[in-house]
Amino acid sequence: MFIRTDEQSAHDNYRLLIGSIVPRPIAFVTSVDENGIVNAAPFSFFNIVNNDPPMIMFSCGRLKNGELKDTSRNILGSKEFAVHIVDEENIEKVNHTSINAPSGISEISLAGLTTVPGQAVKVPRVQECKIAMECRLFLGCKLVGESLFS
Template identity: 50%
Template sequence: MVSINSEDISERDSYKLMIGSIIPRPIAFVTTLSESNTLNGAPFSYFNIVSSNPPMISLSIQRSGDGKQKDTARNILNKKEFVVHIVDEDNVDQINITAASLPPEQSEVTLAKLTPIPSTKIEIPGVVEAKVRLECILDQAIELGGREQKPGCDFVIGRVVQFHIDDTVYENGRVNQARLGAVSRLAGNDYAKIGEVFTIERPK
């Protein structure tokens, strides 16, 4: 077995080891509004559940090498609101387009030809193409990581204030995972579908 001291390798090498090992990762497509009210959108695979009481999710939004924030983090900190969409087999190609680096005044949503839809409880629109979208308000934002006194990421915790779930995937208070067809992130340019599902009962 290879054993590597994390302090002896570069950030890029750490990145490659982590994204190749911590798989599969759910993908959040996040919409935010810029200061000029441009609807920005970007995918993030450093994403997960924090709590169900109240419902909360987390996003880790990586910064550039010089510590510069991404548009999404800056917009969330400014507006205190954002929408998380679950990426699935039907929308992944369009969502992939939104990973392009655009200036803040240009909309990735427009570039990918996604369809904005007003939210119920917050100002930020979502997009129609997602079968599940979560309206969120900012609960906490923490600067973490980095080197030479420059933060490496913005760790954002959002509280879900409204769920929107397509009729085709909603069944008796649950989400039908097969019909949702969520995709996950692997390393490089690779993604994964749910694949084979197996069941193991928890011990009592």
Template identity: 55%
Template structure:
């Protein structure tokens, strides 16, 4: 077995090791609104559940050259955002939103996604997602380098769920109906694939 000291690896090599090992990763499509009213949208695969009581999720938004991305800056300014689950039917449009645009340009508009009014936050979601969660900022941390942070770690509290009626029954979400996709490494993604069951020990 090979063994590496991450302190001796470049940032790029650490990145490749992590994204190639920690798979599959769920993908959040996040909408935010700038202080100038531009509806921003971007996908993030450093995303997961933090807590169910209260319901909270996390996003780790990597900086570029020490500069915050539009999503992180908008969340810190407005303290609101909407998280969507990326699925087989919307992944092509969501992929378009990964393009680097100026802060005054809308990725939602670029990808021809349809804004959907939220109930408890001012930021719209998009109709193309089967599941979306309205969130308010709970905590934020600057992580990384001592002088220049490498990422903004954001914890949001979910204040409203939206889910397509056909995939929700008796409090459960139909995984096949949701058809979520996950991130691997490079340009590779994965579908749900074979599902198996293992009983947890008592």
């Protein structure tokens, strides 16, 4: 079978990707806005980038109107965030945070989750998650030939 992604809708391409690349880990990302409100959102486009130095990545799309989502805006502003690994015990509550809550409303409290202070960053971790990685944004790129590597 040959599928032309340029002849499909974005939704069809999304379904193709998430159905083809499995298992697909879920990153549960917390960030903090300029008013100290904790934002939380799950991201299914997430993986390891490097081990030395340890680096992970997740892809945060934009809103339909082209504006940045709260997660991106918060991380670009503070340069800090926390990534949690989702497991079966917390999947329902984490999934609840994917709602389209207005900016300034914390999805953490709406989902019934608990925050604990970060140790290396100002962004809190989620107590119910067994694994949390406190992260700082890395924006380093160099151009090699026709490809962009970061």
